Amino acid sequence: MTGTRRRCFVVLALTVLSAAPPYPDAVGRAETAPRWTGTWEAAASGTAPALPGTSIRNVVHTSVGGSATRIRLSNRLGTAPLRLDTVTVALQRAHDPAGPEAVPGSLRTATFAGATSVTVPPGEDRVTDPVRLAVPADADLLVTVHTSADCGPATYHRTSLQPTFLARNGNRAADPGAAAYTDRVSHWYYVTGVDVLRPAAPDSVVALGDSLTDGNGSSYGTNRRWPDLLSRRLSALPAGRRPGVLNAGISGNRLLREGVGPSALSRLDADVLSRTGVRTLIVLEGVNDLKGTPPQTDPGAFVRAYRRIVARAHAHGIRVIGATLTPFGGHSAWTPARERLRHAINALIRGEVFDAVADFDAAVRDPARPDRIRPAYDSGDHLHFGDAGMAALAGTVDSAVLGR
Structure with missing residues (x-):
């Protein structure tokens, strides 16, 4: 995140969080009292x-x-x-x-x-x-x-x-x-x-996404999905500032349409807003809308959906970080038209839609071929990430912002 964006984000986040408690049963409770947090x-x-x-x-x-x-x-x-x-x-x-x-x-x-x-x-x-x-x-x-x-x-x-x-x-x-x-x-x-009872501390972060968040391509049995690796990064924070990290990824999920599981829009209540102590939402959704059947071709539809997610999250006192859509050149579903659309959507994500941006695209694209994932990060199918790629995604999220 740029310095200007981070300063704007902090002002907005403080304004939003002052408008509503981070979760309903926080009202009237001492800040030092133990409370439930999603883990x-x-x-x-x-x-x-x-x-x-x-x-x-x-x-x-x-x-x-x-x-x-x-x-x-x-x-x-x-x-x-x-x-x-x-x-x-x-x-x-x-x-x-x-x-x-x-x-x-x-x-x-x-x-x-x-x-x-x-x-x-x-x-x-x-x-x-x-x-x-x-x-x-x-x-x-x-x-x-x-x-x-x-x-x-x-x-x-x-x-x-x-x-x-x-x-x-x-x-x-x-x-x-x-x-x-x-x-x-x-x-x-x-x-x-799963929730845990812990002393007053930052609450939880939810990663809403598709197979990239669900962990496809990472090593089996090792908890190396990017939200897991983000949680490990956050362990460097003092215990009183470390938030829980919740993975709401579904392989095959879409932003706008039903696919594998309910769409991101329709499952927002169940998988984000009803979770315990959510303070921050990270959204990485849209690749399956680009390449699915039928494909979504209107970048405005993506932005309208993102804005709806942000508005509903803000109403619950939750700040929202938007993640840019990552490359998939070399995958069977890639086309030049879909690549142009991905760039258009990413330009909008980098605009003023979200409180902050995690530029996953910039972190993982191959400088020699920006329509593709760096070879060292590619799981082999040119869409999903291996362990090194998952670490690169996790490293893109500003841990200082999450631990406020």
């Missing part, structure tokens, strides 16, 4: 067949830690009531490779208004009661759910880039050991958010 998110991207009689042990990676936790479970895309018989949370025991075993003594059974089971109506989420478990920053949690009956299509996040473990021989959610968990998949089932 992890997975956006619901679609549905998969239910796994009745199976215990599903999801592995999720925290950004910031806290003295307690609570878990968000979703039936948002389901068509029938979802009966969760048991939900447990534990710290994952470190192995090489890590598996479904809990750190001894860390497994807790979550409750819902004091009950150990809950029924979630279709289209809705439920959040557990606070779970008394000290959760470290940059740690892996095991969130296990069990359903005994077929509750219809299961809301899930398709691309987890790490294993979810399955025990198909009954309710083993409370098993701390690994023996029952003999199968694995690469999706997150039902769990879509």
Whole structure:
């Protein structure tokens, strides 16, 4: 960000944040009181067949830690009531490779208004009661759910880039050991958010995006999506200034149309505005609109959508950083016309649409061929980023701004 843009951004951000509290239950609370902050998110991207009689042990990676936790479970895309018989949370025991075993003594059974089971109506989420478990920053949690009956299509996040473990021989959610968990998949089932209770500090940052944010192209099982790497950069800040980082990326997602998962516009409430303690939103959406079927060819449509996102975020006291669209020359969907449109959209993004800009395009384009990703950053398909490219994206976001 330029110095002029940063000064303007700070003035605007202070004005916006003074107009509304960062989240509803902040009103009237002491600034030093512990409060809930989002530490992890997975956006619901679609549905998969239910796994009745199976215990599903999801592995999720925290950004910031806290003295307690609570878990968000979703039936948002389901068509029938979802009966969760048991939900447990534990710290994952470190192995090489890590598996479904809990750190001894860390497994807790979550409750819902004091009950150990809950029924979630279709289209809705439920959040557990606070779970008394000290959760470290940059740690892996095991969130296990069990359903005994077929509750219809299961809301899930398709691309987890790490294993979810399955025990198909009954309710083993409370098993701390690994023996029952003999199968694995690469999706997150039902769990879509984790909050932690922490001392007063910057709240959370949400990255709203498509497969580039979801992590496609990065190394499996290593948490090297660019929001993960951004969180690691933010760990250099004092603990009282480090925000949580939430990844609301969905592979195949589009800004303007339904595609894989609801469009960015239609899922803004569920995946950003309803999340705990959101202070900043980073938007990287639009490449799939350029190259999708049918393609979007009007740059004005992109800007109108971006402005709607910004206006709705500002109404909730959230500042918005716009990320420029990255090159995809060499990919089968690239055309000269789409390249011209990408440049036009990026010029508008660099204008006055957002509170600040993260110029991802400038950070990753090949100086010799600006329509392409630098070879060192390319995962191999000329669209997605390998680990070095993910690090370059993360390094583009101003950590000093996020830690205000």
